[in-house]
Amino acid sequence: MADLNLQEIHDFMISIAKQAGERIVSAKPTTEAAGSKKNSVDLVTETDRAVETLISTSLRERYPTYSFMGEETYKPGNRLTPAPTFICDPIDGTTNFVHRNPYVSISLGFAVDLEPVIGIVYNPFTATLYSAIKGQGAYLNQEQKLPLSPSAPIEGLSSCLVAVEWGSDRSGNDFKVKSETFKRLAATKENGGGMVHGLRSFGGAALNLCGVASGALDIYWEAGCWAWDVCAGWVILTEAGGKMVDANPGNWNPRIDERRYFAVRGGEGQEEVIEEFWSLVDGAFEVGI
Ligand code: LIP
Numbered sequence: 001m002a003d004l005n006l007q008e009i010h011d012f013m014i015s016i017a018k019q020a021g022e023r024i025v026s027a028k029p030t031t032e033a034a035g036s037k038k039n040s041v042d043l044v045t046e047t048d049r050a051v052e053t054l055i056s057t058s059l060r061e062r063y064p065t066y067s068f069m070g071e072e073t074y075k076p077g078n079r080l081t082p083a084p085t086f087i088c089d090p091i092d093g094t095t096n097f098v099h100r101n102p103y104v105s106i107s108l109g110f111a112v113d114l115e116p117v118i119g120i121v122y123n124p125f126t127a128t129l130y131s132a133i134k135g136q137g138a139y140l141n142q143e144q145k146l147p148l149s150p151s152a153p154i155e156g157l158s159s160c161l162v163a164v165e166w167g168s169d170r171s172g173n174d175f176k177v178k179s180e181t182f183k184r185l186a187a188t189k190e191n192g193g194g195m196v197h198g199l200r201s202f203g204g205a206a207l208n209l210c211g212v213a214s215g216a217l218d219i220y221w222e223a224g225c226w227a228w229d230v231c232a233g234w235v236i237l238t239e240a241g242g243k244m245v246d247a248n249p250g251n252w253n254p255r256i257d258e259r260r261y262f263a264v265r266g267g268e269g270q271e272e273v274i275e276e277f278w279s280l281v282d283g284a285f286e287v288g289i
Contacts, residue, residue, distance in 0.1 A: 001112045004084065006133050009063070009110060013086075013120045014131060014142075016058050017106045020051045021124025024091060024106070029098050042168040043094050048072055051090035055108065059086050059131070071228045080227060080257045082113045087256070089228035092121075093204030102126060107206035109231025111256055117233030121206045130210040130236045138213055138239035146240035147215040149227055151267035157185075157194040157276045160218035163208045167224040173286050174223060180282035181221075194280050209233025212263045213240035219277065223247045223285040224259040231256050233263075241266025248285050249278035259287045 012024045028048040037044055052072040059068060067085040068228050069078065080087075091097050093104040102125035110118035117134040130146070131139035135197065164182060169175055187193025195289040199230065200217070202208060205225045210216040234244055234256065247260035254260060262277065264270050 001117070001218065004112065006110075006118055010118050010120070010131065010133050012062060013059075013108050013110065013118060014122075014129065015118050016055055017078075017108050017122040018035075018124075019058075020055055020090060020106045021122055021127075023047070023051055023075070024104070025124045029100070035117065038168060039170070041170065043098055044072070045094060045098060047092070047097070048091045048094055051106070051217060055088055055090060055106075056086075063226040067178060069227065069228065074226075080111070080114060080255075084110065084112045086110055087116075087228050087231035089206065089226075092206040092229055093202075095196070096172065096203045098106075101203070103202045103204050103207055105204060105206045105210075107228060107232045109190070109228075109233075109235065111231055114256060116238075116256055117176065119232035119239075121210050121232050121236060126239070130233075132236040132239040134235055134239065138236045140214065146213045146236065147266060149215060151215065151241055151265060154218060154265070154267045154269035154273045156269070157196055157273055158189065159185045160194075160196050161198050161200065161216075162196045163200045163202060163211065163217050165205065165208070165222045165225070167201065167222065169224050169287075176279070177283040177285055181280060184280045184282055185277075188211040194277070204232045205229035209237045209263055212242050212265045213237045215253070215265055216263050219273070220261070220263040221247055221277070224287050225261070226259060226277075227257040230261055237263050237277065243270055243274070245274055247281070250280055255289060257289055260285050 083192040089107040092107040108120040208220040246254040
């Protein structure tokens with residue numbers, strides 16, 4: 001990795017994300033124009049595909065020897081390798097995009113040796129840019145360091161604002177693990193629950209991770225999403241002092257493509273709150289690499 005100019009790659013990724021953002025903002029999504037993939041809630045639009053083409057074409061022209069993995073061109077069985085790889089979700093929050101809800105971002109990450117090293121998450125509707133290079137800190141709009149204020153100690157799960165996502169799987173074991181765990185997180189301590197301050201489902205993994213990085217959320221927990229949803233936000237999270245572990249209890253070192261993610265903001269009490277949360281997970285997710 002020593003021979004890679006991460007700063008130059010980061011700057012180029014930002015310029016591409018901003019171009020992609022112009023395309024997204026000028027597009028006119030309609031529910032009629034949307035297609036779906038796995039089921040009727042796994043939406044995709046023509047804009048998702050066009051923006052991925054724009055991003056991958058630019059990256060391949062500039063960095064022909066690096067690999068590219070994107071949501072819209074992924075084929076089952078494509079494995080992430082240790083080679084330098086751009087990992088891209090052209091529109092993270094497609095359902096929001098279709099419904100004209102502005103919680104939408106371009107999630108553009110770069111991984112080397114299976115480790116996320118550059119993260120760019122750009123919301124073109126609010127012109128909000130989160131970015132990070134491994135070892136160099138995380139920033140909002142390239143000027144404010146994350147987290148936005150010093151991280152207060154985490155005083156247990158009952159002090160936390162928690163982001164979760166329903167995702168697009170709506171039946172089976174993993175749907176049950178999610179919905180039962182949501183109930184446990186919300187329930188009172190007397191009933192064996194976590195009594196969290198609140199549960200939020202905003203609809204975009206990348207911005208959720210940036211929310212944890214900036215301190216607006218304490219925790220984000222999800223299974224079923226993909227490497228392109230989390231690679232970019234992962235660097236931003238960890239550079240801001242946050243930690244990423246497995247959504248299933250026990251694994252402190254998940255892979256980027258693990259498909260089960262649990263992010264906790266920086267601050268004293270981080271490991272304790274991870275253990276506390278894991279003790280409330282009702283079952284185990286089957287989804288994985
Ligand atoms: C979305 C993720 C979200 C998940 C959704 C979907 P998309 O990505 O960001 O966390 O719950 O099911 O995978 O499809 O909008 O790029």
